[in-house]
Each structure stands twice: as C-alpha cells, then as structure tokens.
Amino acid sequence: xxxxxxxxxxxxLMLACxxxxxxxxxxxxxxxxxxxxxxxxKYLFGDWGGTRxxxxxxxxxxxxxxxxxxxxxxxxxxxEITRYTDQWKLGTAFDLQKLWGxxxxxxxxxxxxxxxxxxxxxxxxxxxxxxxxxxGRGQTWHLTIxxxxxxxxxxxxxxxxxxxxxxxxxxxxxxxxxxxxxxxAQPGNIVGDYWVNWPTSQWAAVVKYATTENxxxxxxxYQVNPKYVDDSYASHNGLVPGFPSGTTGxxxxxxxxxxxxxxxxxxxxxxxVWYNTSKGNDLYLDVNHQPxxxxxxxxxxxxxxxxxxITFSQQVTGxxxxxxxxxxxxxxxxxxxxxPTNNQFALGMEYKGxxxxxxxxxxxxxxxxxxxxxxxxxxxxxxxxxxxxxIVNRGYERVSEVFYSWSPIxxxxxxxxxxxxxxxxxxxxxxxxxxxxxxxxxAF
Numbered sequence: 001x002x003x004x005x006x007x008x009x010x011x012x013l014m015l016a017c018x019x020x021x022x023x024x025x026x027x028x029x030x031x032x033x034x035x036x037x038x039x040x041x042k043y044l045f046g047d048w049g050g051t052r053x054x055x056x057x058x059x060x061x062x063x064x065x066x067x068x069x070x071x072x073x074x075x076x077x078x079x080e081i082t083r084y085t086d087q088w089k090l091g092t093a094f095d096l097q098k099l100w101g102x103x104x105x106x107x108x109x110x111x112x113x114x115x116x117x118x119x120x121x122x123x124x125x126x127x128x129x130x131x132x133x134x135x136g137r138g139q140t141w142h143l144t145i146x147x148x149x150x151x152x153x154x155x156x157x158x159x160x161x162x163x164x165x166x167x168x169x170x171x172x173x174x175x176x177x178x179x180x181x182x183x184x185a186q187p188g189n190i191v192g193d194y195w196v197n198w199p200t201s202q203w204a205a206v207v208k209y210a211t212t213e214n215x216x217x218x219x220x221x222y223q224v225n226p227k228y229v230d231d232s233y234a235s236h237n238g239l240v241p242g243f244p245s246g247t248t249g250x251x252x253x254x255x256x257x258x259x260x261x262x263x264x265x266x267x268x269x270x271x272x273v274w275y276n277t278s279k280g281n282d283l284y285l286d287v288n289h290q291p292x293x294x295x296x297x298x299x300x301x302x303x304x305x306x307x308x309x310i311t312f313s314q315q316v317t318g319x320x321x322x323x324x325x326x327x328x329x330x331x332x333x334x335x336x337x338x339x340p341t342n343n344q345f346a347l348g349m350e351y352k353g354x355x356x357x358x359x360x361x362x363x364x365x366x367x368x369x370x371x372x373x374x375x376x377x378x379x380x381x382x383x384x385x386x387x388x389x390x391i392v393n394r395g396y397e398r399v400s401e402v403f404y405s406w407s408p409i410x411x412x413x414x415x416x417x418x419x420x421x422x423x424x425x426x427x428x429x430x431x432x433x434x435x436x437x438x439x440x441x442x443a444f
Contacts, residue, residue: 012418039409042410042443048156059095059096059098060094062092063089063090063092067089067134067441068085069178070438071132071419072380073121073125073435075127075434077433085114085135087199088112089110091108092109094108104150105149108149114142118191119435120132129179129180129394130179131179131180135178138235138299139231140234142200144199147218148162156210160204165196166196168204173311177403178415179401181365183400191307202232203222205220206218207219207220218257225247229432251275252277252279265316270310271309272307280304281302283338283375309333314328327349328350330345339359341370343369350363354404359407368399369399371397373426377392393426396426403415413440413441415440
C-alpha cells in the first residue's frame with residue numbers, strides 16, 4: 001500500500017481521500033468558513049462545513065494529525081548537530097452500532113508514517129532513551145491499529161481483537177515530553193524487543209473489566225515476533241496485517257487500575273505485572289553456567305521474561321480537568337538476567353493554564369534508566385580478554401527535561417524544551433549532553 005501526498009491544498013486532499021464527494025469549489029468554500037473558527041476549533045480545518053459533525057453523528061470519526069521533533073545537540077557525543085524527525089497519523093473509527101445496529105461494537109484503523117533522523121545516533125551521544133521519542137521502529141508506514149472493540153454487560157466488559165500496540169491499552173501514559181524516558185508505556189522503553197509500543201502493532205487480544213465505576217482489571221495477550229521490531233521488515237510489510245512466521249511466544253500483561261477523585265481532583269493509578277513466554281538469553285552465563293565471554297558457548301536460556309510497573313498521576317491544584325498542577329511517578333522493573341536495561345523511573349509535573357492561557361502548559365521531569373550489571377560484567381570480561389576499550393554501561397542514565405507548550409490556536413502546539421542527559425547509556429565515560437528541542441503537533 002503506497003500513499004502519496006499531492007501538491008493540492010492539504011484540506012482539499014483530505015476531503016477527497018475521505019470520499020466526501022466535495023468539489024474543489026465546495027472545499028474552498030468550506031475552508032473559508034472553517035478558517036474563521038480556527039481560534040476555537042480543536043481541528044485546524046474546523047468542521048469541514050459541518051461534514052465532520054454529520055459523519056460523527058452517523059458513526060464515523062477521524063483522528064488526523066502531524067507531529068515533529070527538532071533537536072540540537074550542544075554538548076555530548078562527538079559533534080554539534082541538528083536533527084528533525086516527524087510522524088503523520090491517519091485514523092478512522094467506525095461506531096458499528098450507529099452504522100449497522102451492532103450494539104456496543106467499534107472498529108478502528110490507524111496508519112502512521114515516520115520520517116527523519118535520530119540525533120542520538122548521528123551525534124554519537126550514546127544515550128539509551130531516545131532524545132526524540134517520535135523516532136524509531138523504522139522510518140516508514142505502519143499499520144498501528146486495526147482492531148474490533150466489543151462491549152458486554154452494560155459496557156462493563158470490553159474485548160478488543162486485532163492489531164494493537166501494547167501501550168494503547170495497557171500501562172497507558174501521556175507523551176507530552178520529547179525524551180522517551182517520560183513518554184508512553186514505560187516497559188516498552190526498557191524491554192522494547194518484545195513490549196512493542198506505538199507505532200508498531202502485533203496481533204493481540206485485550207479483556208478489560210470495570211470492577212466499579214472507577215476501578216478496573218485487564219489482561220491481554222500480544223504476539224511476540226522479532227519481525228515486528230525489525231526495521232527492514234517494517235519497511236516492506238509495515239502496512240500489511242499479515243501473520244509473519246517466527247513467533248516465539250506471547251506477552252501477557254495483567255493490570256489493575258483506579259481513577260479516584262482526591263479533593264475533587266482526578267487521578268489515575270495503575271499497577272501491573274507481565275510475563276513473556278518466549279525464551280530469553282542470559283546476559284552473562286552460557287548453557288553450562290560459565291561466563292559466555294570465556295567459553296563462547298550458547299547463552300543460557302531462561303524459560304520466560306517478566307517484570308512489573310506502577311504508574312501514578314494526580315492533579316493536585318486548580319479545577320478538575322482544567323487549570324492546575326498534575327504530578328506523576330512511573331517505576332518499571334524487568335528481570336535482570338535477560339534485560340540489558342532493567343529499571344526505569346520518571347517523576348515530574350505539569351501545570352495547565354499558565355498565564356491564564358487555557359491551552360498552554362509547562363512541564364518538568366527527571367528520570368533514569370539503569371544499565372544491567374550482568375551485561376556490564378560480561379563486557380568487562382570481554383575487555384580484559386581482548387584488550388578492548390569498549391565502554392562499559394553500568395548504572396543510571398539520568399535525564400532532565402523542561403518545556404513550555406504554547407498553543408496559538410487550539411489545534412496547534414509548539415513545545416520548546418531543554419534536555420540534559422547525564423552519563424548517557426549509563427556510563428560516566430561519555431560526555432553529558434545538553435539538547436535544545438522543539439516538539440510540534442497539529443490536529444487536522
């Protein structure tokens with residue numbers, strides 16, 4: 001499947017692609033009326049002359065957006081450079097109850113396209129967590145969501161089947177910051193070889209049960225296949241909802257959630273565990289429980305891989321869901337024997353409505369990712385045996401980020417940020433990095 005952008009105005013192109021049957025003249029008239037509402041609409045192109053609202057009433061909604069991340073490295077690595085990466089998002093949801101009378105059913109499809117360069121790699125910073133979180137998983141098109149959702153028992157039980165990223169449902173977390181340490185479902189940041197977050201999807205089933213109005217439990221199963229995280233495979237098959245060979249097992253996360261109201265202000269609390277039924281290679285020992293570096297034998301195989309997480313977010317000042325401060329804490333731990341990065345924490349705050357501007361907000365966060373002592377032990381032994389001076393990653397990569405999010409109109413956010421990466425990759429042998437970034441988002 002190939003998608004090309006023509007030189008026509010983007011609004012007219014979208015109307016044509018969505019099959020709305022609008023003529024060029026009608027599209028121009030529509031845009032004239034919609035642009036007058038840009039100061040209040042959450043969409044850059046407004047309501048398409050009422051067409052968007054009409055389609056939503058009939059059961060068809062759209063999620064169309066663009067995001068970019070610019071970064072300039074002032075220190076760290078071996079060069080001072082600037083890099084840019086971006087992502088297009090084209091999504092449609094079909095309310096099958098409104099369309100076909102299929103009670104409690106919805107079908108969603110989202111495709112994404114990523115482009116650009118990774119400043120961490122190009123500047124040889126040696127960082128563990130991406131400085132531009134929107135980079136990665138192959139700079140190409142992806143079938144990100146292709147799933148049917150069905151509700152039962154007065155909407156208390158939800159079943160999802162199809163192609164899904166893990167963090168779409170399990171361990172959900174916002175992605176307001178530009179550094180990956182503070183973005184999305186945290187386990188995917190440290191065991192991303194099998195916990196696969198946006199934009200990559202795999203076949204999955206998710207079952208969620210609302211135990212009360214504000215609490216839930218959910219369990220899921222995700223296909224584990226190395227091809228899904230192979231950039232070459234993605235470049236050729238990223239849009240294909242196929243069943244690639246080479247499946248090694250299943251990722252099974254279990255999550256408990258609670259959304260309380262504290263002093264009238266909303267919060268979100270999640271805790272969970274996971275188990276990957278795929279075998280995992282030991283980072284240090286071989287099949288005979290001797291150091292791999294000494295013997296060169298096959299690594300010891302573990303029957304599975306596991307971990308746990310907690311995610312807390314709580315508004316602490318202001319009005320519920322509006323102006324005020326929200327604080328968060330994320331902690332994730334994976335098994336140390338098979339995970340080169342086995343722990344990550346992140347804590348921070350955001351303040352919405354700063355300077356009396358309802359759509360502007362600021363954020364500040366600090367976090368760290370821990371490089372496994374087992375992997376470090378193996379590398380030290382290799383260095384001793386071969387005389388190599390390869391850097392040993394052992395300890396925390398510590399990251400700080402602050403940003404200001406400015407929305408000149410509700411559909412656009414410009415988010416300049418400053419990042420400081422101490423001990424990139426978990427090694428004091430590397431220079432600390434100071435990065436100036438700009439994260440931009442547009443909702444069409």
